[in-house]
Amino acid sequence: MLKYFFAVCLALMLATAYAQQERVPDTVKVGAYVISVHDINFHDKEYTIRFWLWFVYDNADFDFSKQLDIPNAKEIEPPDIIVDSVEGKSWAIMKMKCTMKEKWDVQDFPFDQQHLKVQIENALFDNRSLVFVPDLKGSRFDEKEAIDGWTIKNFQVLSKSNDYETGFGDSTVTGQVFSTFNIEMDIERNAWGLFMKIFIGMYIAFLIAIVSFTPHPSELEPRFGLPVGGLFAAVGNKYIIDSVLPESSTFTLVDTLHAFTFFAIFMTLVVSAIALKYHDSGRTEAALRVNRIGSRIVVVSYIFANLIAVVLALR
Known part of the structure; x- marks a missing residue:
């Protein structure tokens, strides 16, 4: 009886070893x-x-x-x-x-x-x-x-x-x-060349807009016409870049820089509107002071915001 028991155990061990070998x-x-x-x-x-x-x-x-x-x-x-x-x-x-x-x-x-x-x-x-x-x-x-x-x-x-x-x-x-x-x-990639290619139109649009700070606050047409023209140019540049990128639900660097540009151009219109209001009320010196201080705030803020966004993207 003991022999049969050992024989069965040996058979089970061999079968298990064979099955494990088969699973390798x-x-x-x-x-x-x-x-x-x-x-x-x-x-x-x-x-x-x-x-x-x-x-x-x-x-x-x-x-x-x-x-x-x-x-x-x-x-x-x-x-x-x-x-x-x-x-x-x-x-x-x-x-x-x-x-x-x-x-x-x-x-x-x-x-x-x-x-x-x-x-x-x-x-x-x-x-x-x-x-x-x-x-x-x-x-x-x-x-x-x-x-x-x-x-x-x-x-x-x-x-x-x-x-x-x-x-x-x-x-x-x-x-x-x-x-x-x-x-x-x-x-x-080393992307600085590509960066300048795709954003040069946006930055030219901003430069066109801030040229409106140079005429006298009483010059209605250039003070408001130039920023509006720059705004349309910036929007066109945004559509061109978006056409080569996939749809994204996140706010990308492209979206951020264009948003800064749109807001900066809007602020040039705000500064011109305030300066014009002061001029029409006979406060010419105040109008010139608003134009001078407002233009510096818009330009410096725009440059600073762009630098921060680009530096964060490079990290």
């Missing part, structure tokens, strides 16, 4: 070499990336030419594929071109820094069957040609998990977890 997923070594990041489109919330992708694995059931998925891509062009072997393992190399979805952070545009991520999965095998192991040594980006006008920082490849809270039609399963291979990087 296959590992796939995966790496990437980023060729270029281009066609960055803020308005359509997308960009294009070209990169080499390679897989080294043992399991013959893995066919990445058919099972590859990039969930955060808008479009994936059919890749060029090379299949070979290295050190007795299957070796698949793919040249990829993808149009990626991206939620751009334009809070500090054009002094913005963006985080890009390409998430790669096997669409057929979850993490019970397949786990990605990143090739940290071989994964790189082309430092000369990768991206124009931006600098790539914090480039990294890493393995993560993606949870799907569904059984995809299998009522016995409440969810699945897939291993992912992520290509991640931060990009930033």
Whole structure:
């Protein structure tokens, strides 16, 4: 009887060990070499990336030419594929071109820094069957040609998990977890040239408006016509910039600087109106004094407010 007991225990131990061995997923070594990041489109919330992708694995059931998925891509062009072997393992190399979805952070545009991520999965095998192991040594980006006008920082490849809270039609399963291979990087730019290009129209509009302080307070037409013309120019500049940026519910640097400009132009009209009122009542000296002090307050306040907004965006 004791022999049967030991035999059953041994059988259970072997079965448990075998089951645990069966649950060990296959590992796939995966790496990437980023060729270029281009066609960055803020308005359509997308960009294009070209990169080499390679897989080294043992399991013959893995066919990445058919099972590859990039969930955060808008479009994936059919890749060029090379299949070979290295050190007795299957070796698949793919040249990829993808149009990626991206939620751009334009809070500090054009002094913005963006985080890009390409998430790669096997669409057929979850993490019970397949786990990605990143090739940290071989994964790189082309430092000369990768991206124009931006600098790539914090480039990294890493393995993560993606949870799907569904059984995809299998009522016995409440969810699945897939291993992912992520290509991640931060990009930033020296934006002073772009800053001057997009805001030069706004600042010229403000200069046009403050020219109205130079005529005598009695000169009605230039005192009120110039600020109104500058206001329309600033509004037009705002619409032009907004056309290249995505819709945002937050108050961005672009919104802040234009709001300062609109308010400053309004204050030039207020100063002119007060000076004109004093002049019409025969208080010419008071009108000139209001014009002189008001103009200085408007100009200094506008410059100071712009400097603070830009400095905060640069932090």
